Amino acid sequence: MFENKAVFDYINECEDSVRDIFRKRDGIALYNEAKVLGAMQRHKLAERHFTGSTGYGYNDDGRDVTEKIYADVFGGEAALVRPQIVSGTHAVSLCLYAVLRPGDNFISMTGQPYDTIYSNIGVSDTCRNKGTLADFGIGYKQIEFTPEGKLDLQQFQELVDENTRAVFFQRSTGYSMRTALTIDALKEAIAAIKDVRRDIVVIVDNCYGEFLEKEEPCDVNADLIAGSLIKNPGGGLASSGGYIVGRSDLVELAAGRLTMPSIAFEVGAMPSGTTRNYMQGFFIAPSVVNSAVKGAILTAKALSGLGFEVFPKFDEARSDIIQAVVLNDRQKLIDYCQAVQFSSPVDSYVSPEPWDMPGYVDQIIMAAGNFIQGSSIELSADSPMKEPFIVYQQGGLTYEHVKIALYNAIVSLKLM
Numbered sequence: 001m002f003e004n005k006a007v008f009d010y011i012n013e014c015e016d017s018v019r020d021i022f023r024k025r026d027g028i029a030l031y032n033e034a035k036v037l038g039a040m041q042r043h044k045l046a047e048r049h050f051t052g053s054t055g056y057g058y059n060d061d062g063r064d065v066t067e068k069i070y071a072d073v074f075g076g077e078a079a080l081v082r083p084q085i086v087s088g089t090h091a092v093s094l095c096l097y098a099v100l101r102p103g104d105n106f107i108s109m110t111g112q113p114y115d116t117i118y119s120n121i122g123v124s125d126t127c128r129n130k131g132t133l134a135d136f137g138i139g140y141k142q143i144e145f146t147p148e149g150k151l152d153l154q155q156f157q158e159l160v161d162e163n164t165r166a167v168f169f170q171r172s173t174g175y176s177m178r179t180a181l182t183i184d185a186l187k188e189a190i191a192a193i194k195d196v197r198r199d200i201v202v203i204v205d206n207c208y209g210e211f212l213e214k215e216e217p218c219d220v221n222a223d224l225i226a227g228s229l230i231k232n233p234g235g236g237l238a239s240s241g242g243y244i245v246g247r248s249d250l251v252e253l254a255a256g257r258l259t260m261p262s263i264a265f266e267v268g269a270m271p272s273g274t275t276r277n278y279m280q281g282f283f284i285a286p287s288v289v290n291s292a293v294k295g296a297i298l299t300a301k302a303l304s305g306l307g308f309e310v311f312p313k314f315d316e317a318r319s320d321i322i323q324a325v326v327l328n329d330r331q332k333l334i335d336y337c338q339a340v341q342f343s344s345p346v347d348s349y350v351s352p353e354p355w356d357m358p359g360y361v362d363q364i365i366m367a368a369g370n371f372i373q374g375s376s377i378e379l380s381a382d383s384p385m386k387e388p389f390i391v392y393q394q395g396g397l398t399y400e401h402v403k404i405a406l407y408n409a410i411v412s413l414k415l416m
């Protein structure tokens with residue numbers, strides 16, 4: 001174990017040099033843990049809430065209290081937290097389908113949305129005539145970041161019209177080299193948008209952003225946010241599901257889209273064990289996210305020290321858990337993902353290969369040896385196979401696991 005002493009010593013030196021940054025991250029985790037704990041106590045979370053429900057799921061107090069706690073922690077009036085929301089894509093798309101009506105248009109402020117969400121808009125051919133937003137007569141406009149990497153509010157002023165019903169932000173970088181949208185940047189942009197028209201609905205794809213900062217998008221006036229429970233807020237324990245939080249009338253529209261307008265929130269069984277699983281995961285999520293973020297910071301420090309360009313840099317502000325490393329070489333990218341896979345607790349003996357993943361444009365290579373399929377709050381690395389061969393790494397249920405994987409990657413790529 002750790003036979004390559006030079007690599008091990010190097011990683012420990014890197015760790016020592018980022019202690020002050022780690023201390024700041026610990027402060028954010030402490031604040032968020034207190035927030036979650038406070039909400040669980042205020043809403044009197046109790047053992048009886050963990051029973052689960054069957055059939056229609058009428059009068060499921062456990063489900064209701066879970067949604068109250070989510071709304072409270074994420075700064076909204078109401079929440080929908082359900083195993084029937086199958087993924088982050090489903091949660092975010094539900095928000096769009098909930099709010100937009102034929103003749104409306106919406107504007108993405110953060111460039112092209114995440115691949116699987118973009119396909120639902122109907123601009124690309126992938127899902128046309130299968131019920132995309134375009135099929136329903138909903139228009140779409142997209143604003144790129146300025147060359148300095150800022151939100152382009154000038155462009156917004158030019159593109160907004162009387163049919164603009166919603167504005168969309170993606171907090172996380174996704175597969176791009178920009179840094180994540182900070183809550184401060186979001187706050188300023190939302191204020192400017194609401195200045196133009198108060199009734200524009202601000203929707204934020206909050207995937208990977210939860211618990212990165214002390215505030216969440218609804219705290220700075222986002223109307224609707226959505227994310228996946230097999231990412232940050234599930235704490236690595238939630239075994240599937242998604243959430244939506246925001247203004248109660250809008251969350252109700254989303255509930256009406258998930259089920260049907262006539263039954264909205266009132267139905268949807270929580271299979272036995274689900275509520276405990278969600279609440280226990282939410283309880284540890286601030287700490288798990290902190291481990292993942294510290295792992296990302298260590299990775300950025302160590303790999304930039306070995307000459308690779310990284311996004312974000314180790315000491316930059318973070319608003320998601322993704323660490324991008326520009327490897328500039330197809331084989332290095334494959335080797336890196338394989339090193340992460342070989343460092344996994346599950347499926348450590350399999351070797352990831354690039355493949356055509358549904359909903360994505362380029363071939364994707366994915367390393368994920370997870371307890372929960374596709375969970376990316378667990379340590380995972382994935383990348384589209386294209387120049388300049390950037391690996392996107394995220395997650396880590398424990399800091400130690402990320403550190404072990406980093407060691408194995410540096411040894412396997414013979415970086416020193």
Ligand SMILES: *Cc1c(COP(=O)(O)O)cnc(C)c1O
Pocket residue numbers: 087088089090092114116117170171172173174205207208228
């Ligand atoms: C993961 C992710 C999604 C989609 O989530 P899935 O659960 O994979 O469907 C959407 N947006 C962003 C920014 C993401 O990171």
